[in-house]
Amino acid sequence: MSRAINHLLIGGFIIMTMAIPTATTANAKDLKLEIVNPKNLYDPTPNGYSTAVIVPREARLAYISGQGGQDGTGALSPDFAVQVKQAYANLRTALEGLGARPDQVAKLTVFVVDHDMSKLEVLTRNVKDMFGETLPAQTLIPVPKLAIDPMLFEVEAVVILE
Secondary structure: OOHHHHHHHHHHHHHHHHHHOOOOOOOHHHHHOOOOOOOOOOOOOHHHHHHEEEOOOOOOOEEEEEEOOOOOOOOOOOOHHHHHHHHHHHHHHHHHHHHHOHEEEEEEEEEEOOOOHHHHHOOOOOHHHHHHOOOEEEEEEEEEOOOOOOOOOOEEEEEEOO
């Protein structure tokens, strides 16, 4: 190999290794979500969500796919409230599988078939039951249908891992 190519390769390797960030160790306190509900905006906490959530720089993120209201056998109740409760139980199981807790969820996206205002109370109750005071940011998307016809609700999550 020519001397010029050798210098280019070594120089490129040095530049590449300089650009690799060094790992930092963060303690659990540093990995807490920061909830932001600006005073000059509508307070969303009574409805079970926060305006924004800041994820710590050192955190690893996990994305949980949409969890529906299927029970352990795959059966779906025709009742919206039953499906929502089961979907949040399934989300909790997915969190446990990651070694995470509900207070590590930064963002939820929920999909509701044929959404109307009567469904908000069910949604709010289940979110508050699961998350308590540490309410994640959340978006509700009304949809005409989900993956399978009897499915009425689905929730997906973004989670920070410690």
